[in-house]
Amino acid sequence: MSELAWIAEGRKFLGLREIKGSKHNQTLLRWLEDMGQYSHESKAWWRDDETPWCGLFVGHCLGVTNRYVVKNWFRASAWADSLVMMRLDQPAYGCIVTFTRQGGGHVGFVVGKDTRGNLMVLGGNQGDAVSIAAFAMSRATGFYWPSKWVGKLVKSIPSATRYTLPVLSSTGKLSTNEA
Numbered sequence: 001m002s003e004l005a006w007i008a009e010g011r012k013f014l015g016l017r018e019i020k021g022s023k024h025n026q027t028l029l030r031w032l033e034d035m036g037q038y039s040h041e042s043k044a045w046w047r048d049d050e051t052p053w054c055g056l057f058v059g060h061c062l063g064v065t066n067r068y069v070v071k072n073w074f075r076a077s078a079w080a081d082s083l084v085m086m087r088l089d090q091p092a093y094g095c096i097v098t099f100t101r102q103g104g105g106h107v108g109f110v111v112g113k114d115t116r117g118n119l120m121v122l123g124g125n126q127g128d129a130v131s132i133a134a135f136a137m138s139r140a141t142g143f144y145w146p147s148k149w150v151g152k153l154v155k156s157i158p159s160a161t162r163y164t165l166p167v168l169s170s171t172g173k174l175s176t177n178e179a
Helices: 006-013 026-034 054-061
Strands: 086-088 096-101 106-112 119-123 131-135 140-145
Touching: 006 096, 006 106, 006 119, 026 054, 054 106, 054 119
Parallel strands: none
Antiparallel strands: 086 140, 096 106, 096 140, 106 119, 119 131
């Protein structure tokens, strides 16, 4: 199974962290500046790395790889849009997954599962960094396959092989910090 372009893009930034205080991570600031150029998404109106940025990470990874970026990419729940993406009944490798959390939501990409059946999610702002973290399947609110962007939106679906999730090692500790 070949690697998906948006997952390869995301993996490049594993370990990237926000900087607490008055300084900000220049990579995250650059991503904010780039938003508004990929499909029909809104531009960012803020310039810091402490505003929740999970949607920014997903938007960046999809935008630079010619996938559709939802208009309100900065809201995790905006990624739960079956009008512009194919909603899936189960997780597939590389799909967008949305979650609920106290005070809001979270969004990332499914890249596997652990031996306990938890989803392994590549995402931004997971413990204030880009990481692969374990999430309880019960927290997931939806799975969506990214649409292509070729000057217009083209819905696509994952190949059947993407539904066989790789088993990744995990401590079993579930993500608790995505704000």
